[in-house]
Amino acid sequence: MTSDDKKPTTKRQVPAVSRALAILRFLARSNEPVGVNPIARELGLIPSTCLHILRVLEEEGLVEFDSNLKRYTIGIGILPLARAALQRNTFSVLIQPKLSGLSEKFGVTGIATQLSEPGQMVVIALSQSNIPFRLQVDLGSRFPALISATGRLFAAFNVEDDAELTERFHKLTWDHPPSLEQWREEVVKARELGYAVDQGSYISGVTVVAVPVFGASRKMTRSIVAIGISERLQDKQIPKLVKSMMAIREDIEKIQIDTGS
Structure with missing residues (x-):
């Protein structure tokens, strides 16, 4: 010890x-x-x-x-505590304008999340799309770390205990819940591809695309997420969207390395 x-x-x-x-x-x-x-x-x-x-x-x-x-x-x-924390969060400051560009280019709502209290992700940056849909997202919103596209990434890169994954999966709330077997396959796929997609499982008619951002331990500590109406966000657009999201991640990582932040 x-x-x-x-x-x-x-x-x-x-x-x-x-x-x-x-x-x-x-x-x-x-x-x-x-x-x-x-x-x-x-x-x-x-x-x-x-x-x-x-x-x-x-x-x-x-x-x-x-x-x-x-x-x-x-x-x-x-609120003053939360505002001060966000203002001092280098990642949220750097990613905000890039999320705005993502929303404008692809017609999606862009968010950045960060692992907060155990089992929870919190929204630390947000860019709303001009296209309305029923998913309400605000700065400071929290959701289970294992839900939707971000959840598949969290399971892929952060949780190794199979029994723990199963227990936590059964506590999640979805509009159209996948089976445990299907979800496990999607977790494996997310690990292989380096991104994850949720098409209408979490919220009916809504597609969620997520890209992981890793900490020093190579665990996922943050994520970049794009949310759009499934009818508008077609399968053929997703690879282009993912490429842009990964480019955003690489740009921010490079800035942080160059500035030592």
Whole structure:
């Protein structure tokens, strides 16, 4: 065992911080205000402990309390923190104008995602297409790391435990879910090709194309994604789209190497 292996995790060192982060993440995922007891039950916390943390977070503006409903939501005080993080994220700054060019050229919505909390990808850059479709994407949107085209890449390059993959796959929500066998074949194909395509499985009538961006460990830490209406984004266009997306990745990697960022 190395010295690094012996170091305690942050959770063991500061459990109150870990609990506060868990509460913030839970509220960020919740579409409706939530009461203390459901939060505590979901996160395995003692209700009195949960309430104490919520009151501190409320005082700091990170959560908001509805006195009529007796429920909590994520607070706008989180916005300056998120904005500062995005402004300091070199990748999101570099890719934003390139996503705009991608959207204009191919009529797609371009997004960049980054691995955030365990099992979640977060949108860190976005360029909306002028062509409307029903998939709503916003900066800061989160989705399971294994879903859609990005998910096939995440499974291909980041998850080695077969049992874990199977368990997490069955928790995913799709409009037209593929079978486990079909999905596994697509994961293998994504590993071979270096990109992945989801044609209407995740969202009916919507095609999602994703290209991985790797970290120093050669694990996928980010992705470049193009989303379009399947009727408009034909099979013959996808290779050209993928080529452009890979070129964007190479351009950004070169800039980061040259600048040391």
